[in-house]
Amino acid sequence: MRARKRKHGAERIEACAEVLVTDKAAVHENAQLPFDDVRPLCLEIGCGKGKFSCEMAVAHPEANFYAMEKVQDVMVCAVEKAMAHEGGPRGNLRFIIGDAKELTEWFAPKTFDCIFLNFSDPWPKKGYYKRRLTYREFLEIYKTLLKDDGILRLKTDNVGLFDFSLEEFEAAGMEVVKISRDLHASEYNEGNIMTEYETNFSSQGMPINFAEVKVK
Ligand SMILES: C[S@@+](CC[C@H](N)C(=O)[O-])C[C@H]1O[C@@H](n2cnc3c(N)ncnc32)[C@H](O)[C@@H]1O
Numbered sequence: 001m002r003a004r005k006r007k008h009g010a011e012r013i014e015a016c017a018e019v020l021v022t023d024k025a026a027v028h029e030n031a032q033l034p035f036d037d038v039r040p041l042c043l044e045i046g047c048g049k050g051k052f053s054c055e056m057a058v059a060h061p062e063a064n065f066y067a068m069e070k071v072q073d074v075m076v077c078a079v080e081k082a083m084a085h086e087g088g089p090r091g092n093l094r095f096i097i098g099d100a101k102e103l104t105e106w107f108a109p110k111t112f113d114c115i116f117l118n119f120s121d122p123w124p125k126k127g128y129y130k131r132r133l134t135y136r137e138f139l140e141i142y143k144t145l146l147k148d149d150g151i152l153r154l155k156t157d158n159v160g161l162f163d164f165s166l167e168e169f170e171a172a173g174m175e176v177v178k179i180s181r182d183l184h185a186s187e188y189n190e191g192n193i194m195t196e197y198e199t200n201f202s203s204q205g206m207p208i209n210f211a212e213v214k215v216k
Pocket residue numbers: 001045046047048049068069070071074098099100101118119120121133195196197198
């Protein structure tokens with residue numbers, strides 16, 4: 001996603017400090033700290049404008065959600081969406097501006113019950129595959145952060161990225177427990193919350209690829 005420069009981005013982010021987490025050391029020490037109660041923990045990586053995590057936090061008050069995004073100008077929209085939520089910002093949703101490469105600086109091993117990768121950038125050009133968020137080096141990070149029975153969920157419109165990811169899961173010793181090449185027509189669609197990209201792609205009639213994997 002090429003980010004449009006947002007006017008007064010820094011000030012707008014500052015105004016949403018309530019839903020942003022910036023203290024790496026404190027979060028690493030206790031990932032439950034920013035939330036109003038201790039609950040199972042989920043993480044969305046590359047949350048974009050935040051629709052998915054905002055709606056997941058409402059639909060699942062029994063869980064706590066972190067949403068990470070590396071581009072500040074994109075995160076502006078996500079945190080403003082969270083702040084504007086009916087009833088005020090939720091006690092079970094927090095945002096981090098950062099790169100997935102740094103996740104182990106933010107979180108201790110075995111922190112998460114679930115990690116979501118939604119419509120990650122496909123990096124289709126030859127030679128760029130190591131940037132894909134399902135490249136094996138990223139999977140090793142997620143394996144460290146997932147609890148023993150934790151799961152990773154991937155959704156993408158991009159068949160090339162999906163096929164690549166299935167190979168990388170295998171190489172990283174991760175087992176595919178659910179898979180669909182057309183999520184919206186499948187049994188796994190119940191309770192599915194659509195992301196911004198998903199809404200856009202599915203309105204054009206494109207099928208959504210979905211996989212749920214766990215560490216073998
Ligand atoms: C194609 S957009 C999808 C946004 C959203 N998940 C959706 O489905 O609507 C991918 C997002 O992932 C973010 N991203 C890409 N690589 C990242 C990384 N290494 N760490 C954190 N965010 C990343 C991009 O900045 C972009 O906002």
